[in-house]
Amino acid sequence: MQPLPGFRDFYPPDCAFRNLIFSRWRESCRRFNFVEYDGPLLEPIELYQKKSGDEIFGQIYHFIDKGSRAVALRPEMTPTLARMIEAHFKEYRKPIKWFSIPQLFRYERAQRGRLREHYQLNCDIVGEAGLEADIELINLAIDILLSFDLGKEDFVVRISDRHFWTEFLRKKGISEDNWYAFFQAIDKIEREPKEEIEKRLGSLAKEVFEILENPPCWERFDIILEGLHNRGLGEFVRIDLGIVRGLAYYTGVVYEVFDRLGKFRAIAGGGRYDDLLKQIGGEDIAASGFGMGDVVLGEILREKQIIQPSFPRLDVYVVFPEGEKIPKGLLLIEKLRRSGFSVDFSFYPSKLKKQLAIAQSLNARFALFVSESIEEGVVEIKNMDERTQFSLPVDKLIEWLNQRAT
Amino acid sequence: MQPLPGFRDFYPPDCAFRNLIFSRWRESCRRFNFVEYDGPLLEPIELYQKKSGDEIFGQIYHFIDKGSRAVALRPEMTPTLARMIEAHFKEYRKPIKWFSIPQLFRYERAQRGRLREHYQLNCDIVGEAGLEADIELINLAIDILLSFDLGKEDFVVRISDRHFWTEFLRKKGISEDNWYAFFQAIDKIEREPKEEIEKRLGSLAKEVFEILENPPCWERFDIILEGLHNRGLGEFVRIDLGIVRGLAYYTGVVYEVFDRLGKFRAIAGGGRYDDLLKQIGGEDIAASGFGMGDVVLGEILREKQIIQPSFPRLDVYVVFPEGEKIPKGLLLIEKLRRSGFSVDFSFYPSKLKKQLAIAQSLNARFALFVSESIEEGVVEIKNMDERTQFSLPVDKLIEWLNQRAT
Numbered sequence: 001m002q003p004l005p006g007f008r009d010f011y012p013p014d015c016a017f018r019n020l021i022f023s024r025w026r027e028s029c030r031r032f033n034f035v036e037y038d039g040p041l042l043e044p045i046e047l048y049q050k051k052s053g054d055e056i057f058g059q060i061y062h063f064i065d066k067g068s069r070a071v072a073l074r075p076e077m078t079p080t081l082a083r084m085i086e087a088h089f090k091e092y093r094k095p096i097k098w099f100s101i102p103q104l105f106r107y108e109r110a111q112r113g114r115l116r117e118h119y120q121l122n123c124d125i126v127g128e129a130g131l132e133a134d135i136e137l138i139n140l141a142i143d144i145l146l147s148f149d150l151g152k153e154d155f156v157v158r159i160s161d162r163h164f165w166t167e168f169l170r171k172k173g174i175s176e177d178n179w180y181a182f183f184q185a186i187d188k189i190e191r192e193p194k195e196e197i198e199k200r201l202g203s204l205a206k207e208v209f210e211i212l213e214n215p216p217c218w219e220r221f222d223i224i225l226e227g228l229h230n231r232g233l234g235e236f237v238r239i240d241l242g243i244v245r246g247l248a249y250y251t252g253v254v255y256e257v258f259d260r261l262g263k264f265r266a267i268a269g270g271g272r273y274d275d276l277l278k279q280i281g282g283e284d285i286a287a288s289g290f291g292m293g294d295v296v297l298g299e300i301l302r303e304k305q306i307i308q309p310s311f312p313r314l315d316v317y318v319v320f321p322e323g324e325k326i327p328k329g330l331l332l333i334e335k336l337r338r339s340g341f342s343v344d345f346s347f348y349p350s351k352l353k354k355q356l357a358i359a360q361s362l363n364a365r366f367a368l369f370v371s372e373s374i375e376e377g378v379v380e381i382k383n384m385d386e387r388t389q390f391s392l393p394v395d396k397l398i399e400w401l402n403q404r405a406t
Numbered sequence: 407m408q409p410l411p412g413f414r415d416f417y418p419p420d421c422a423f424r425n426l427i428f429s430r431w432r433e434s435c436r437r438f439n440f441v442e443y444d445g446p447l448l449e450p451i452e453l454y455q456k457k458s459g460d461e462i463f464g465q466i467y468h469f470i471d472k473g474s475r476a477v478a479l480r481p482e483m484t485p486t487l488a489r490m491i492e493a494h495f496k497e498y499r500k501p502i503k504w505f506s507i508p509q510l511f512r513y514e515r516a517q518r519g520r521l522r523e524h525y526q527l528n529c530d531i532v533g534e535a536g537l538e539a540d541i542e543l544i545n546l547a548i549d550i551l552l553s554f555d556l557g558k559e560d561f562v563v564r565i566s567d568r569h570f571w572t573e574f575l576r577k578k579g580i581s582e583d584n585w586y587a588f589f590q591a592i593d594k595i596e597r598e599p600k601e602e603i604e605k606r607l608g609s610l611a612k613e614v615f616e617i618l619e620n621p622p623c624w625e626r627f628d629i630i631l632e633g634l635h636n637r638g639l640g641e642f643v644r645i646d647l648g649i650v651r652g653l654a655y656y657t658g659v660v661y662e663v664f665d666r667l668g669k670f671r672a673i674a675g676g677g678r679y680d681d682l683l684k685q686i687g688g689e690d691i692a693a694s695g696f697g698m699g700d701v702v703l704g705e706i707l708r709e710k711q712i713i714q715p716s717f718p719r720l721d722v723y724v725v726f727p728e729g730e731k732i733p734k735g736l737l738l739i740e741k742l743r744r745s746g747f748s749v750d751f752s753f754y755p756s757k758l759k760k761q762l763a764i765a766q767s768l769n770a771r772f773a774l775f776v777s778e779s780i781e782e783g784v785v786e787i788k789n790m791d792e793r794t795q796f797s798l799p800v801d802k803l804i805e806w807l808n809q810r811a812t
Contacts (some may be wrong), residue, residue: 001453001489001686004477007446009490012504015442031743033720033750033768036421040413041447041509041523042467042479047407061448063469066513071410073448083407084415093767095753098418103447107472117447132753143743230733231740280407314439327636334637337437337549344439347501347538361499362439 006108006116016309018119021148021294021301022101025121028144032136034099034123039080041103045070047079050279061105073105077122078273078289079280085126086281094127113265113296123270124289126277131220133288134253134272135227141257141268141290142236148297149306155267158240159255161220162271165244168211172204183244190242215239224253249273253288259300267300268292315341315401317359318368320349329370332379332394339398359384366401412514412522422715424525427554427700427707428507431527434550438542440505440529445486447509451476453485456685467511479511483528484679484695485686491532492687500533519671519702529676530695532683537626539694540659540678541633547663547674547696548642554703555712561673564646565661567626568677571650574617578610589650596648621645630659655679659694670706674698721747721807723765724774726755735776738785738800745804765790772807 003009010018026036048056061073074080077100085096100122110116123140125133138157145155165186169179185200189212198205215221221239228237237255245254254271258264270290277285301307318333320326329345336343344362346355359367369380374394381397382389392400409415416424432442454462467479480486483506491502506528516522529546531539544563551561571592575585591606595618604611621627627645634643643661651660660677664670676696683691707713724739726732735751742749750768752761765773775786780800787803788795798806 001450001492003446003489004448004450004471004475005473007448009446009486010444011490011494012441012443015444018444019442030718031746031748033748035418035717036425037418038416038421038424040409040415042410042413042511044407044410061471065410065467067411069410080415083409084417086407088417093764097750105448128753130753136753139740143740146744227736230731230736232737233740311441312436325636330633330636331638334545334549334639338552340437342437342439344503347534347536347542358499 004116006110008115008117012311013309016311017298017307018294020307020309021297022119024147025099025101025144025292028140028147029099029121029123032097032140032143034097034140037081037084037098037100038102039074039077039084039100041074042071043074043080045072047083047280048072048075050079059106059108061107074102075104075106077102077104077120077291078124078276081122081124081126081289082277082280082287085285085287086277086283089127089283089285092127095133096126097124098126099123113299115295119294121292121294122289123292124287126287127285128288129274129286131223131253132227133286135224135231137270137288137290138224138228138237138255139231139233141255141270141292142233144292145257145267148301150300150304152235153260154300154304155236155257155259157237157255157257158243159221159224159237159253160239160241160243161218161224161253162244162250163220163252164218164241174204180248184246186242186244187246212241215241220253245269245271249276249279251275255290257292264300265296267296311363312342314344314359314362314364316343316366316368317355317362317364318343318345318370319352319355319359320345320370321372322349322351325349326370326372326374328374332368332370332374332397336398336401341398341401365404368397410522412516414521414523418717419715422717423704423713424700426713426715427703428525430553431505431507431550431698434546434553435505435527435529438503438546438549440503440546443487443490443504443506444508445480445483445490445506447480448477449480449486451478453489453686454478454481456485465512465514467513480508481510481512483508483510483526483697484530484682487528487530487532487695488683488686488693491691491693492683492689495533495689495691498533501539502532503530504532505529519705521701525700527698527700528695529697530693532693533691534694535680535692537629537659538633539692541630541637543676543694543696544630544634544643544661545637545639547661547676547698548639550698551663551673554707556706556710558641559666560706560710561642561663561665563643563661563663564649565627565630565643565659566645566647566649567624567630567659568650568656569626569658570624570647580610586654590652592648592650593652618647621647626659651675651677655682655685657681661696663698665706671702673702673706717769718748720750720765720768720770722749722772722774723761723768723770724749724751724776725758725761725765726751726776727778728755728757731755732776732778732780734780738774738776738780738803742804742807745808747807771810774803 045062060075065071101119103117103119105117185197189197201208243254243256250271251274252272256269257267268290272288274286333343364384367382377394378391379394381392451468466481471477507525509523509525511523591603595603607614649660649662656677657680658678662672663674664672674696678694680692683689739749770790773788783800784797785800787798
């Protein structure tokens with residue numbers, strides 16, 4: 001039997017790798033004073049319809065539950081966040097800075113960098129409409145990647161703003177009904193042949209291509225770039241009007257993070273979605289945020305071999321005389337474990353040499369020999385790295401280990 | 407809009423509480439040298455049919471996906487573990503000691519202590535058929551509860567062994583086809599009136615009730631009790647032949663952990679399932695394990711108010727002059743954050759007093775005043791607890807904070 005296509009088994013090394021990504025994410029969020037929340041993995045499907053329209057049905061896992069409810073495995077976290085914030089908005093100091101690490105699900109063709117499930121760090125600032133919130137979020141996205149020892153030669157944040165294009169479209173007299181099609185055309189620029197895009201853009205094509213080639217000066221871009229420059233982050237970002245983000249609900253600044261060589265899918269992406277909370281709960285609340293998945297990031301980290309998740313060392317392996325588990329040795333194991341040390345031993349003690357080989361293969365720091373001398377309160381301990389061995393009074397053992405634990 | 411019935415929103419305090427449970431679980435597993443794995447949340451439904459028969463369909467979330475696969479939200483972790491182990495059994499040193507913290511789903515009437523989703527720590531030892539593995543697992547379950555500051559007055563492990571009853575049934579000449587019905591009768595003893603149970607047990611009733619009242623001596627129980635006694639755990643356990651566990655696949659030792667007053671559902675439960683891997687993958691591999699959910703444990707911890715999850719303190723709140731964000735201050739914030747400190751500030755600086763009030767409400771350790779003096783390399787820092795204030799050279803700030811960070 002196999003896992004479903006697009007789903008992952010996490011054997012211990014993969015699980016350690018995943019958990020290392022999670023812990024770096026959490027640590028970066030802590031440094032930026034974001035607090036963690038989570039929500040249900042299964043949600044009423046209307047939560048996503050409200051936001052993304054019926055087109056979402058084509059890409060998600062949805063079904064009717066035994067209570068006749070139309071439900072979906074969450075394809076993204078933002079609608080859940082919007083629902084949760086909406087219900088308690090007044091109770092929180094603004095701006096609200098929250099993060100979450102949900103597992104998300106999409107029914108799409110599984111391919112490199114795109115599975116049917118992934119974990120996605122979501123960082124959002126709610127209750128602040130100004131560009132300062134977007135700058136803080138872009139700053140956080142950059143700092144997270146720096147925390148994985150990626151540098152400016154590894155990634156770039158490509159920033160745009162939907163306001164730029166909506167101003168442009170308004171000036172051209174294009175009716176709002178056609179804006180979404182326009183954004184879709186821009187969104188596909190790197191994936192479709194130029195002629196296709198030209199067809200989609202119609203009479204606007206020439207001017208749009210010129211703008212993309214040479215982004216004009218624009219006050220909001222100046223503010224963002226200055227804000228990031230002031231924080232020493234100028235070299236990690238550039239304005240790219242080709243970024244609009246696929247989702248319908250973005251209203252302002254949008255950005256995506258890519259590896260410099262363009263070998264991988266987007267590492268992260270986000271933007272401002274000031275209308276979403278109103279759509280979901282009725283209250284007019286500004287919000288902005290980004291998501292960063294574990295799959296593309298993981299591919300890049302593996303390729304660059306930058307992070308090596310390692311298992312914690314075993315502190316103590318207890319060696320018993322062949323065939324015999326001395327009761328006081330078992331009690332000592334329990335005492336050591338309760339004192340915080342990791343301890344293992346053979347359930348059915350065999351030859352000393354074999355037990356020591358297990359200690360070695362478990363990468364134990366110390367082998368602890370329990371023999372009849374434990375009745376007189378004495379054990380032997382071997383430092384497995386230095387290959388030195390000592391006799392120790394049992395009642396000094398924990399103190400002795402505490403001084404040597406790293 | 408509400409979450410689905412039986413599903414939970416985790417607002418920051420709830421998420422902190424959940425994460426604290428997770429981290430204690432992980433820490434205990436580390437001390438016992440168990441390593442973490444995980445698997446897919448969605449699995450082919452046959453994985454569960456193989457193990458539990460068709461009765462499972464009544465209690466789980468299952469549907470047909472867009473690729474016409476019959477799939478289920480995992481109701482338990484053991485079948486996934488069996489599939490994963492089976493595929494790579496030969497590569498691992500035995501016994502295999504693994505744990506996982508999956509979220510599990512059941513479509514049942516939501517009630518106290520029983521939601522439609524929960525997180526469940528799963529600890530398993532695979533590749534060891536002897537009672538020593540069961541003893542180690544019971545030991546771990548006890549140590550986990552001790553790590554939450556629960557004691558022998560709070561909980562008890564009730565231990566039994568299906569072998570005891572199968573020996574009994576065999577002696578009585580009861581055919582194997584009727585064993586499952588017998589176990590179901592025993593399993594329901596605490597939930598159904600005595601007359602119902604008597605009906606279910608038929609001619610065996612009188613003798614069974616006597617055995618339950620006065621468990622006879624039996625060699626395997628002696629071994630388990632002696633093993634736990636040797637580890638100093640005798641007062642946490644008792645033999646209770648009324649424990650058989652609902653699931654069909656247990657083959658040997660079984661146990662459940664309850665609060666002493668019997669106010670709550672089982673905190674944890676487990677046992678030996680030596681036939682399961684064979685059923686799923688064909689290989690004859692011994693296995694034993696237990697699960698501990700977050701819901702009942704959480705209820706007990708909340709009632710006893712034993713653990714108080716707390717948010718980490720904010721290290722530094724940066725105070726800017728009213729209306730002005732001095733660029734060198736922004737650069738300093740970025741530097742502090744990259745040095746590991748948690749830092750926050752107001753996006754649009756208002757009156758000093760207001761900014762200090764925010765620092766206070768964020769429980770900041772230090773308020774850092776950035777003013778024009780930063781151009782000369784000097785900042786003011788206020789210890790928010792001691793209400794003392796100092797001038798400091800900017801280039802000594804990180805060293806100064808490092809000495810005072812806890």
